[in-house]
Amino acid sequence: MPAAEPARYPHLLAPLALGEVVLRNRVVMGSMHTGLEEAPDGHRRLAAYYAERARGGAALIVSGGLSPSPEGVQWAGMTAFCSDDEAERHRPITAAVHAEGGLIALQLLHAGRYAHHADGLAPSALKSPVSPATPRAMTEDDIERTLDDYAAAAARAEGVGYDGVEVMGSEGYLIHQFLSLRANQRSDAWGGAYANRMRFAVEAVRRTRGRTSARFIIVYRLSMLDLVEGGSTWAEIVALARAVEAAGATLVNTGIGWHETRVPTIATMVPRALFAGVARRLRGEIGLPVVASNRINDAAVAEAVLAAGDADLVSMARPFLADPDFVAKAAAGRVAEINTCIACNQACLDESFAGRVSSCMVNPRACRETEIVVVPARVRRRIAVVGAGPAGLACAVTAAERGHEVTLFDSEPHIGGQFNLARLVPGKEEFGETLRYFGRRLALLGVEQRLGRAATAADLVAGRFAHVVLATGVTPRLLDLPGAGDPKVASYADVIAGRREVGARVAIVGAGGIGFDVAELLTHGGEGAAPDAAAAASGEAARFVAEWGIDLGSSVAGGLVPPVSSKPVRQLWLLQRKPERVGAGLARTTGWIRRTLLARRGVQMLAGVDYERVGPHGLHIRIGEQSRLLEVDSIVLCTGQEPLRVLEAPLRAAGTIPVLVGGARHAGELDAVRAIREGTLAAMDF
Numbered sequence: 127m128p129a130a131e132p133a134r135y136p137h138l139l140a141p142l143a144l145g146e147v148v149l150r151n152r153v154v155m156g157s158m159h160t161g162l163e164e165a166p167d168g169h170r171r172l173a174a175y176y177a178e179r180a181r182g183g184a185a186l187i188v189s190g191g192l193s194p195s196p197e198g199v200q201w202a203g204m205t206a207f208c209s210d211d212e213a214e215r216h217r218p219i220t221a222a223v224h225a226e227g228g229l230i231a232l233q234l235l236h237a238g239r240y241a242h243h244a245d246g247l248a249p250s251a252l253k254s255p256v257s258p259a260t261p262r263a264m265t266e267d268d269i270e271r272t273l274d275d276y277a278a279a280a281a282r283a284e285g286v287g288y289d290g291v292e293v294m295g296s297e298g299y300l301i302h303q304f305l306s307l308r309a310n311q312r313s314d315a316w317g318g319a320y321a322n323r324m325r326f327a328v329e330a331v332r333r334t335r336g337r338t339s340a341r342f343i344i345v346y347r348l349s350m351l352d353l354v355e356g357g358s359t360w361a362e363i364v365a366l367a368r369a370v371e372a373a374g375a376t377l378v379n380t381g382i383g384w385h386e387t388r389v390p391t392i393a394t395m396v397p398r399a400l401f402a403g404v405a406r407r408l409r410g411e412i413g414l415p416v417v418a419s420n421r422i423n424d425a426a427v428a429e430a431v432l433a434a435g436d437a438d439l440v441s442m443a444r445p446f447l448a449d450p451d452f453v454a455k456a457a458a459g460r461v462a463e464i465n466t467c468i469a470c471n472q473a474c475l476d477e478s479f480a481g482r483v484s485s486c487m488v489n490p491r492a493c494r495e496t497e498i499v500v501v502p503a504r505v506r507r508r509i510a511v512v513g514a515g516p517a518g519l520a521c522a523v524t525a526a527e528r529g530h531e532v533t534l535f536d537s538e539p540h541i542g543g544q545f546n547l548a549r550l551v552p553g554k555e556e557f558g559e560t561l562r563y564f565g566r567r568l569a570l571l572g573v574e575q576r577l578g579r580a581a582t583a584a585d586l587v588a589g590r591f592a593h594v595v596l597a598t599g600v601t602p603r604l605l606d607l608p609g610a611g612d613p614k615v616a617s618y619a620d621v622i623a624g625r626r627e628v629g630a631r632v633a634i635v636g637a638g639g640i641g642f643d644v645a646e647l648l649t650h651g652g653e654g655a656a657p658d659a660a661a662a663a664s665g666e667a668a669r670f671v672a673e674w675g676i677d678l679g680s681s682v683a684g685g686l687v688p689p690v691s692s693k694p695v696r697q698l699w700l701l702q703r704k705p706e707r708v709g710a711g712l713a714r715t716t717g718w719i720r721r722t723l724l725a726r727r728g729v730q731m732l733a734g735v736d737y738e739r740v741g742p743h744g745l746h747i748r749i750g751e752q753s754r755l756l757e758v759d760s761i762v763l764c765t766g767q768e769p770l771r772v773l774e775a776p777l778r779a780a781g782t783i784p785v786l787v788g789g790a791r792h793a794g795e796l797d798a799v800r801a802i803r804e805g806t807l808a809a810m811d812f
């Protein structure tokens with residue numbers, strides 16, 4: 127990591143003494159279970175993954191969550207940290223992190239009633255809304271044994287080189303379940319009054335401290351805002367924080383919400399650093415350093431959180447998937463080169479919950495550091511990349527990084543492709559960060575950009591390129607329907623880009639991701655442009671908090687209040703041919719957010735729709751045997767896309783075989799994860 131410029135991010139880059147241990151800055155890489163824990167050769171791959179983040183400047187890395195007990199794993203087949211043999215497999219991980227100057231803590235996470243298997247244990251035999259199995263209520267012996275498991279796991283972790291553990295007491299897992307009446311209905315010494323319900327948490331910390339050295343870091347992940355009915359009061363949160371401090375914790379990390387929370391907490395629509403204020407409140411109540419978390423993905427935002435006194439450290443998890451060199455770049459004054467996490471969840475959380483190895487949309491090398499290795503090309507060649515959308519940008523940048531001479535073509539005057547539409551959708555503005563990153567990389571790598579004029583096959587043949595990559599993307603699919611040429615019919619691209627106005631009553635044909643984007647855009651009310659960026663951010667935060675019913679002041683238990691929705695700005699119908707629930711095919715971790723949001727805004731979602739014709743008064747449809755007219759002013763087509771390959775045939779005819787990536791290769795539902803990965807991998811073959 128390069129030497130920091132003291133005047134740049136002075137709070138973020140300041141060291142912090144934790145007893146005998148000194149953190150080199152105030153950045154914690156938060157815990158993420160990546161799936162490498164269970165993958166073949168996973169520990170070697172984890173060592174490379176964590177070492178790259180330590181080399182990039184993370185002061186303290188928290189590993190993915192591992193259960194201290196066999197029955198505490200979330201899914202059958204997951205790795206548990208409950209044997210000496212398993213602990214020994216972690217030595218390469220800790221050694222690799224230490225070799226790069228970092229520290230690493232093992233997160234101890236017992237799933238409790240979140241277990242997706244038949245052997246789950248919990249305070250009470252109450253099934254969670256997000257798990258298929260009902261757990262067995264823990265006996266006194268189960269409780270004592272599990273508490274000892276926490277301490278034994280911590281001792282094993284220290285023995286193989288871990289610098290600490292994070293005791294996961296948040297997000298609705300076992301310890302959190304003991305704390306809450308919604309999951310703990312015991313009448314013995316571990317239930318009832320809050321002093322009893324917090325015994326398990328406090329005892330886990332006390333026993334862990336008793337089995338480890340004084341220099342060993344114990345992070346307690348404490349829920350500071352439950353966002354569920356029956357959640358903790360602020361007085362209870364403070365009492366618990368003071369108790370774990372007395373029991374021997376070193377740090378308190380912020381947790382927000384349960385997994386069953388019906389409020390977004392980390393998706394891209396959540397305003398940056400929205401929950402930092404709750405960390406500030408707790409910081410005034412205890413003597414331990416407090417870590418702020420959730421949607422801190424920018425060096426300036428992190429610095430502001432620390433400078434304002436909201437926290438002593440900041441936790442960033444997914445931002446280190448997007449860019450392992452986040453801290454090093456900030457320290458060197460290269461913030462424009464940071465590949466920002468846009469909180470899309472598509473390649474990380476969605477993959478993790480599906481039981482696959484995680485990665486990152488904007489950085490396909492994440493969790494594949496030993497597989498995707500960008501090395502200099504043996505022979506420098508001239509490469510043409512046609513199309514400056516996500517696939518083309520990834521290909522151009524990777525090829526240039528390998529030393530090739532790259533020319534990037536696009537008919538538009540600016541880079542971005544479909545991301546230029548995505549960033550115009552409210553809640554997806556951060557997609558623009560990816561374009562800022564790629565734009566900076568293109569400039570630094572000297573990629574020639576020929577923008578604003580469509581490339582022809584003749585141009586490409588005349589250029590004598592060794593390879594031609596077609597990343598030309600997609601074109602919206604037309605609707606084959608009587609009356610489809612009516613002026614009230616518009617494509618999603620024209621509507622999102624603002625090239626077509628829509629009326630007060632709108633039918634959206636197609637309810638995939640793009641249909642939801644259009645619906646969110648057209649129902650997003652506003653009060654006009656804010657005078658500056660700070661005012662805009664403040665206004666959007668206030669709107670978000672009101673619309674989702676969040677009490678950031680914790681004046682009510684759990685932090686939930688009735689949501690306040692603004693008056694709908696339009697009347698919308700969101701239509702799909704498939705008979706299944708509208709939105710069923712959306713991403714696992716964000717689809718429910720989008721369905722909930724549109725339902726609150728009064729959008730009518732209709733499935734099993736057959737489209738009959740467009741008439742002078744609107745759209746004629748049929749559902750089952752019933753025909754009806756939707757009297758609308760506008761009809762927006764979100765009926766899919768076709769690959770744009772107009773250059774392929776003439777190139778082949780001229781003897782040039784192009785490489786197709788992204789939408790040009792396969793349109794389907796637009797998939798930026800696949801597009802960026804394909805662009806990156808294509809450049810590895812040149």
